[in-house]
Amino acid sequence: MVRTSLLAAGFLAALATFPALAQAPAPAPVPGWAVGRPEGSTLAPHAPRLTVTPPDQVPVGALRLPPGFQAEIYAHGIPGARMMAEGPNGTIFAGSRAIGRVYAVRRNADGTTRTSIVAQGLAQPNGLVMVGNSLFVIAVNRVLRYDNIEANLDNIPAPVELTAAFGLPTEQEHAGNHHWKFASLGPDGRIYTNVGVNCNVCETDRDKFALLVSFNPDGSDRRIEARGVRNSVGMAHHPVTRELWATNNGRDWAGNDWPNDTLHRIRRSGEDHGFPYCSAGSADPQFNAGRACSEFVQPAALLGPHTAALGMRFYTGTMFPEQYRNQIFIARRGSWNRERLSGFDVAVAHLDAQGNVTRVEEFMTGLRDDANQRFLGRPVDVQVARDGALLVADEQMGAIYRITYRQ
């Protein structure tokens, strides 16, 4: 009661300080994510699922694959599981966003798996990478290293704190936009990650945001690998050419079909890929600033509008047919910023001998229900296991599928 009347007094005081408020409220800036949003749009974010999905509800039976491929459930009961990394002894680690956990999936002697929690209570621990026997976890403005992790899964020791050494921008600097990370180990032993843009689309500090960056594993020697990449949540180095490739999420609120999400090939460190001036190779309707898109590196492939192309890996195994060798598997989670759903699948980008993308085709479908405009799951990452199977993390179902090939 006391508190209520104090609050009421606060309102009055506030009104006195802002006499205009009672008439016409002072215009407040538009939220970053809503820049460019058209009047009348009714789109709203999809609901996540953060509770355990019983295995009989995981929609593995709905998955469709090319002939000869089968899918099974590899792990379940790991709500929000996202980006994966494999330890030298075969443990699969999976990060998350909202639920703040890092999971470990171990294989039992009989081929089944068991899961456990490596870390919890972290702010969006989405970036995972193994460097030797150490698991690096990159959360929002937080970098942790778990040494000798696979030997300590039943009694996780305190991690080494590397946050200050990496010095990533804070959540506040990102203004709450695109601050979660993807992480990958380069053939040069450096850790590669993304720094997403601090808005949907805006003029920004192009040395600080919308970047791919790399570091020594101790956090030293930050290097800009690519500029003008809006938000990449997937990257990998080509196993032969050693070039860095990355997926990118295009801006929102410029229509259902523009821009496409994109795949990027980074031939030289520091190249400019054009955001916010250009997206998917063409001029931004609001932020082009008179720049010619030919000034910038063109995307290597278009991945569909609002598909939310996230985790990607080159197929380096031998289980799948020859035609998949060194081709790129890409998880497309699907976004909420389009009137009709797109993505919610896994695609393959086929490359020719010169490393040019010749075509992008669907590989794992069945989770998007076009007739009813709903989805059964959301693939967020792919991982090529040491036996050549392809693992696919489904964040919505808290499960990992295992895709194998038999003649």
Next chain:
Amino acid sequence: MLLRLLAAALLAAAVPEMARAADAARGADLAAHRCVNCHGDNGRSQVPGVPSLAGQPADFITVQMILLREGIRHAPAMNPFAQGLPDRDIEDLAAFFASLPPGPPDDRTPKDEALFAAGQALTGPRHCATCHVADYGGRAQIPRVAAQREDYLVQAMIGYRDGTRAGVDTQMNSAVIGLSNAHIAALAHFLAHLD
């Protein structure tokens, strides 16, 4: 072929419905001992700073309970009551509170037309009703904010704005970015007086 048929059958069966329907009666039992002394017997809180839960979408309650349990959402008064709760209890509690008819607290402040109008005017450019639905009754993970306690609405929006409250995603943090305390007070007054 078999696989295809099987896949088609499963797709037709449609997945997202939960196999085990959440049990509101069990939720009511759990709530009686642990929740209603703060959140109100009928789910309408009479305590400043404690939100009403009556008529909240079950998904919203579930998701917030998980965030509170995991310590992702910091709320010292509430975290202990979520700690260690199994998913099943959370889903049943959510079904119970979702089933109660929503309504304002008994001590709702009188409506100030000017403040109400000022708050309403702020909602358009920020698309509040797009997500929270035209009657502000919420949907799925997006909460009902109509007739919520005004004091609680103020503290919730300040939490998002100042980065002390994290949600499943960051849309709410951005939705209130740049709002002054006076803007937030007006918004809260507007929402609290919707019926």
